[in-house]
Amino acid sequence: MFSINLISRILLPFSPSGCTINPPRDVFDLYTPRLVRGSGHIKVGLCPLCACTGTGKVWLSMKFSAYNYHMQYFHGIAASTARPFSPPTAFRTTPRQRPGKLERTHMLEGRCHRCTRWVPAQGVKDADAKVKELFWWKHAATCHGTSTIPGERNIFISDPAD
Ligand SMILES: [Zn+2]
Ligand SMILES: [Zn+2]
Known part of the structure; x- marks a missing residue:
């Protein structure tokens, strides 16, 4: 399996200008933005799911929970686990x-x-x-x-x- 460090090293040369590579927590992390831009109040993260599924590049504010809201309530990815929310058991x-x-x-x-x-x-x-x-x-x-x-x-x- 690829390590996070290896993934970061592969991605690094392709980092678009003005963006910072933001490593995921592990390879199954669906939550963490792989690319972030800016810092503090203007820090935005790129939704990895929208970016990968052809929905487009969706940059969202990390500071004002727009990113958190999008991942949890548009994609159903829990911030606490970086995995999809568990479904109902019945x-x-x-x-x-x-x-x-x-x-x-x-x-x-x-x-x-x-x-x-x-x-x-x-x-x-x-x-x-x-x-x-x-x-x-x-x-x-x-x-x-x-x-x-x-x-x-x-x-x-x-x-x-x-
Ligand atoms: Zn998205
Ligand atoms: Zn409950």
Whole structure:
């Protein structure tokens, strides 16, 4: 497997001017920007997911949590683990008491592995959210910390071929 130092050395010659290489925590880190620009109030980080998936170069403020918000609530990557938030362990649909006009009559809920509560996985308004998983990710961000579903992080890594 490539070490972080090796990756940094490979990337370094290609560093665009004005950017600083910012090494990830490990090779499975989906959170940390690989490139940052500026410092203090004007420090911005390049979203590695948008940059790699062809969505474009998305630079976000590191100082005013714009970067954190984007990674957690647009991509579902936890700042605490640099991995995707753990999903619900189960789903259920429950009827809502006296729903208002334009509100859902039923609510999809997800079971949390950490607090074992059933958490609303949708908004009360009967409309499609821009980011469907937003409600779950908001719960996960405040509840999970570094806790994950047992076995979830057993990433298979094949031995290098001889
Ligand atoms: Zn992004
Ligand atoms: Zn929870």
